[in-house]
Amino acid sequence: MAEMEHELDLLVVGAGPTGLFAAYYAGFRGMSVALVDALPEPGGQVTAMYPEKMIFDVAGFPAVRGRDLVASLVEQAEQYGPLFLLGRPAVSLSDVDDGLLVDVGEGDRVRARAVLITAGIGEFSPRPLPAGDEWAGRGLVHFIPELSAHDGHDVVVVGGGDSAFDWALALHPVARSVTLVHRRTRFRAHAGLVSKVEELGVPLVVPAEVSEIRGDERGLSEVEIDVEGDRRVLPAQTVVAALGFTADLGPIEGWGLALEKRSILVDTTMRTNRPRVYAAGDVAAYPGKVKLIATGFGEAATAVNNIAVELNPDAHLFPGHSTNLT
Ligand SMILES: Cc1cc2nc3c(=O)[nH]c(=O)nc-3n(C[C@H](O)[C@H](O)[C@H](O)COP(=O)(O)OP(=O)(O)OC[C@H]3O[C@@H](n4cnc5c(N)ncnc54)[C@H](O)[C@@H]3O)c2cc1C
Numbered sequence: 493m494a495e496m497e498h499e500l501d502l503l504v505v506g507a508g509p510t511g512l513f514a515a516y517y518a519g520f521r522g523m524s525v526a527l528v529d530a531l532p533e534p535g536g537q538v539t540a541m542y543p544e545k546m547i548f549d550v551a552g553f554p555a556v557r558g559r560d561l562v563a564s565l566v567e568q569a570e571q572y573g574p575l576f577l578l579g580r581p582a583v584s585l586s587d588v589d590d591g592l593l594v595d596v597g598e599g600d601r602v603r604a605r606a607v608l609i610t611a612g613i614g615e616f617s618p619r620p621l622p623a624g625d626e627w628a629g630r631g632l633v634h635f636i637p638e639l640s641a642h643d644g645h646d647v648v649v650v651g652g653g654d655s656a657f658d659w660a661l662a663l664h665p666v667a668r669s670v671t672l673v674h675r676r677t678r679f680r681a682h683a684g685l686v687s688k689v690e691e692l693g694v695p696l697v698v699p700a701e702v703s704e705i706r707g708d709e710r711g712l713s714e715v716e717i718d719v720e721g722d723r724r725v726l727p728a729q730t731v732v733a734a735l736g737f738t739a740d741l742g743p744i745e746g747w748g749l750a751l752e753k754r755s756i757l758v759d760t761t762m763r764t765n766r767p768r769v770y771a772a773g774d775v776a777a778y779p780g781k782v783k784l785i786a787t788g789f790g791e792a793a794t795a796v797n798n799i800a801v802e803l804n805p806d807a808h809l810f811p812g813h814s815t816n817l818t
Pocket residue numbers: 505506507508509510511528529530531535536537538541542547548549580581582583610611612613614615616741742743744772773774775783784785786788
């Protein structure tokens with residue numbers, strides 16, 4: 493495929509809650525914007541780790557399910573038609589005339605007048621399932637963007653933490669069967685969550701390890717597990733390897749930014765030490781920082797309004813009230 497170069501006012505690196513809200517805000521301020529994320533789905537930590545959990549501390553929502561919050565953020569951002577580049581890591585950052593050039597993999601680049609890094613805790617890599625990671629994308633998944641894709645499936649969930657039990661709970665109403673397999677007899681998951689899954693009658697097979705995944709070109713069809721030396725075969729069209737994620741700022745650490753531990757130092761305008769490069773959300777550090785969704789939203793607005801002035805010195809820092817749009 494031909495390599496592409498996109499040219500925009502603002503590139504947002506990371507489509508988690510902070511990046512999504514920043515994309516909305518940049519559109520509201522009249523900027524053209526692209527969002528790049530290494531994950532194939534937007535929503536950052538919320539989508540990857542707790543889409544089914546209720547969140548109670550997002551302003552205006554007494555309770556909101558993770559996936560619903562992400563869907564609303566996407567809908568809000570889409571009003572201004574941002575370009576989504578998903579499943580693409582931002583690899584390098586270099587200065588060019590009047591802006592910055594970011595390599596987003598596969599030879600594609602984004603030329604932007606400013607860059608806002610909302611990379612959270614970095615790129616996630618799921619911990620692999622040793623006995624079958626070659627089935628990834630063919631029935632083996634590490635997280636589930638759309639529950640209905642597993643409608644009527646026999647599902648084997650592997651893991652013993654909160655996410656494994658969250659997936660078992662979420663899949664139970666749609667799947668034909670759900671079985672949870674864990675290599676230890678004790679679970680790291682919250683006891684209340686374990687009880688809920690037990691009450692649903694989901695078999696918890698412990699101590700057991702997946703020894704082989706089998707199937708054909710259409711996808712996987714069964715999972716062989718080793719239960720203390722006994723081999724058992726479970727039918728499965730989906731295996732959820734909920735073994736956790738490792739997160740790493742990766743290439744961003746080499747972008748010449750002032751860092752503190754694994755975060756990017758910013759001033760009160762969210763500006764980093766590199767011209768026209770800003771940071772917000774979990775990845776941004778300053779004294780007194782609190783890493784929460786609510787904080788990221790405020791920082792996104794601060795960053796984008798300051799970027800608006802940096803790109804157009806005649807613009808006002810205060811954006812006006814969104815209520816004036818109607
Ligand atoms: C289990 C759990 C429960 C939580 N519960 C709550 C809660 O109740 N309330 C609350 O306020 N917060 C909660 N949090 C924290 C909250 O999820 C984070 O504060 C929030 O997700 C931060 O959003 P963000 O957009 O800044 O970063 P993230 O959500 O981390 O998103 C960053 C995105 O950047 C992408 N990225 C990173 N590096 C690159 C790169 N080089 N190129 C392309 N993309 C890249 C990542 O793939 C990711 O999608 C919880 C977190 C966890 C793990």
